Amino acid sequence: MPKPPSSESVEQSGAFRAFIAQKGLRATRQRMAVFEAARSIQGHYTAEDLMKKARALDRSVSRATIYRAIPLLIGSSIVREVDVGRDHKYYLAEAGSATFRAQLICESCETIVEVEAPFMEWYGKAVAAKHGMRPISQKLQVTALCERCQKRKTARL
Ligand SMILES: [Zn+2]
Structure with a gap:
């Protein structure tokens, strides 16, 4: 039986949808798959990792969807970008803590x-x-x- 979503994830999905709507965009199935994928990966991940995970949830997620969804995830405080000076950036689920x-x-x-x-x-x-x-x-x-x-x-x- 699937686990009922936690109140935190319902809240975050609401925040993500609101942010998308504010940008004049729609919460498409593909964008929501990227959101679910971003929430489900533990630790740091790359855009490639996110694409693999999102495609496992919805095969119609394209590379362009991923790269357009990432700024939306960052803007709605779902994920944080971590730049360690490599060719690729890393992403991490935002813990909601303001601590440095x-x-x-x-x-x-x-x-x-x-x-x-x-x-x-x-x-x-x-x-x-x-x-x-x-x-x-x-x-x-x-x-x-x-x-x-x-x-x-x-x-x-
Ligand atoms: Zn090592």
């Missing part, structure tokens, strides 16, 4: 770990204020080697 997030990125396997870093937000504000500036955005990304990749490297030596 930092990313640890494994250089070798591209595993991304999100950590809450409220002190960084405070630091950015404090430093900017000292120079009479108001921060608009900031990010903290640490390039690292995950435990698995460290072991693999040691084994090869």
